[in-house]
Amino acid sequence: MAGCCGLGARGGRWWVRGVGFPSGRGSAVDCPGQRVVVSRGAARVPGGAVRGRGGVCGFLLARAGEDVVLGLRARLVRRLLRARVPELDRRRVGDLLSRATADPTALRQDLTGGIADLVTGDVADLVTGGIGVVVALVVMAAVDPVLLLLVAGLVLLAALAVRAALGGIRAASTRTQDALGELTADLDRALGAIRTVRASRAEERESARVLAAAHRVHRAGVRVTGLQAVAAPAVQLAVNGSFVVVLLVGGLRVVDGEASVAELVTFLLCLTYLAAPISPVVPALAALHEGAGALRRTSEVLALPVERSGGERGGDVPGAPLLELRDVRLSCGSRTVLDGLSFTVPRRGVVALVGPSGAGESTVFALVERFAEPDSGALLLNGRGASTADTAWCRSRIGLVEQHAPLLHGTLLDNLRDAAQGASEDEVERVLRLTGLHDPVRRLPDGLGTDVGDRGCGPPAGSGSGSRSPARCWRGPNCCCSTSRRPSWTPTPSARWSRRSDRSRASAPRR
Numbered sequence: 001m002a003g004c005c006g007l008g009a010r011g012g013r014w015w016v017r018g019v020g021f022p023s024g025r026g027s028a029v030d031c032p033g034q035r036v037v038v039s040r041g042a043a044r045v046p047g048g049a050v051r052g053r054g055g056v057c058g059f060l061l062a063r064a065g066e067d068v069v070l071g072l073r074a075r076l077v078r079r080l081l082r083a084r085v086p087e088l089d090r091r092r093v094g095d096l097l098s099r100a101t102a103d104p105t106a107l108r109q110d111l112t113g114g115i116a117d118l119v120t121g122d123v124a125d126l127v128t129g130g131i132g133v134v135v136a137l138v139v140m141a142a143v144d145p146v147l148l149l150l151v152a153g154l155v156l157l158a159a160l161a162v163r164a165a166l167g168g169i170r171a172a173s174t175r176t177q178d179a180l181g182e183l184t185a186d187l188d189r190a191l192g193a194i195r196t197v198r199a200s201r202a203e204e205r206e207s208a209r210v211l212a213a214a215h216r217v218h219r220a221g222v223r224v225t226g227l228q229a230v231a232a233p234a235v236q237l238a239v240n241g242s243f244v245v246v247l248l249v250g251g252l253r254v255v256d257g258e259a260s261v262a263e264l265v266t267f268l269l270c271l272t273y274l275a276a277p278i279s280p281v282v283p284a285l286a287a288l289h290e291g292a293g294a295l296r297r298t299s300e301v302l303a304l305p306v307e308r309s310g311g312e313r314g315g316d317v318p319g320a321p322l323l324e325l326r327d328v329r330l331s332c333g334s335r336t337v338l339d340g341l342s343f344t345v346p347r348r349g350v351v352a353l354v355g356p357s358g359a360g361e362s363t364v365f366a367l368v369e370r371f372a373e374p375d376s377g378a379l380l381l382n383g384r385g386a387s388t389a390d391t392a393w394c395r396s397r398i399g400l401v402e403q404h405a406p407l408l409h410g411t412l413l414d415n416l417r418d419a420a421q422g423a424s425e426d427e428v429e430r431v432l433r434l435t436g437l438h439d440p441v442r443r444l445p446d447g448l449g450t451d452v453g454d455r456g457c458g459p460p461a462g463s464g465s466g467s468r469s470p471a472r473c474w475r476g477p478n479c480c481c482s483t484s485r486r487p488s489w490t491p492t493p494s495a496r497w498s499r500r501s502d503r504s505r506a507s508a509p510r511r
Contacts, residue, residue: 065112069104076100076301083304085371094185099301102180103294110173110291133278136270143263143270147250151242151271158238162282165231166289169224174293176220181297183213228286235282239275246271307370307391320383322347323368328377330363337363338374369400399480412441413448 190206253259323345330338432438
């Protein structure tokens, strides 16, 4: 900025009559009653040093963004793995995966990009720029308050337009992340049952479903880009428009004698000075609002209720039955699933829950495993109330074999040791022999080192489909629960299964 009221050169120096601003080239500024001399050398800063500081700041900002993403992902993973099972059942697995993977990345890109737009350059430049804006506003108010109010009105109109655009960016960003979650969930749906999809010749239908979600992501992303293109030049347009309006209105005021030419020039110079520090603000705000969708989705995961930890730990009540349900009631929404259920499971023997599909057998096992809590009634395990007992203590005494017992990605040995990480080779051999899986597993080329694939769909799926479930039941729990009338992994009738369970509890160490 060169000057305000009068500008000229004298002896290789710049001088200004009235209110002075440094020219940035090394200058002498004449103000009423005094002269301030700024040497040329003092105003020079090596460009390499500035770029070096900018590179360091950029690295530190990017590193901070990566640290934030790592911490956020850690919190998301812990929350998802500890959330209540009914809460997880109400959501699609693919969408939860997207919330834990894609959303933190989008959040990092948007937030760090917005902050980078705000802090680009040296810290000293930011401080001096802010001070310059304040000084310019004070000078404008002192020179011509009427023109300042006119400029403020134009900027306010531009701010309202920017606010509307930022709200649209926030909404479109949310739709983008939601559609991306649907895309991930639909693709997980198809790949998780790829054999069924191929057998049903449904490749085109599933592709159309996934691509429909991809098109929704595209449309939402295009809307975000369009709104950013509208919001970015809004402030610059307001400043340029204000410059034209001030020139016209100020010229009329000069003609009418309400203002002087020097005051008009001073006001225009101050107005021009305001544009540089304010211009990066809107792109930064747009980037921050673009991350609002990812922030909302991750916040929803972090707000999921988790299972209650802690509780009573103690011995069993002598003579009490192994498991007892007393007038248990459970509702799912407005539908009653269990209504006054009562039964007792003795310490020795086999109890069968018989009923049509959907009668609630699996729900009973969910209550026993503490995946859900009854609305009323009591559930007693070894004579102790399960609702006040420690969840880990309850599950250590219950071995659950799900109806479709899943295998986790890894080897057969990994699945066998999933519930007992410290199990020795002898214990693994004992489990395989008790369940009749020793010979089928040994016939596999890699034995226990055979990779079962994702969801147990690898080559050994037929031979090792039950390798994970018996490991849970033959480690010595007090009660083995199976949602199948006769577990597919058990080659013996239920009576022999019960005898093997007795021997297992007698020989297996408690973990």
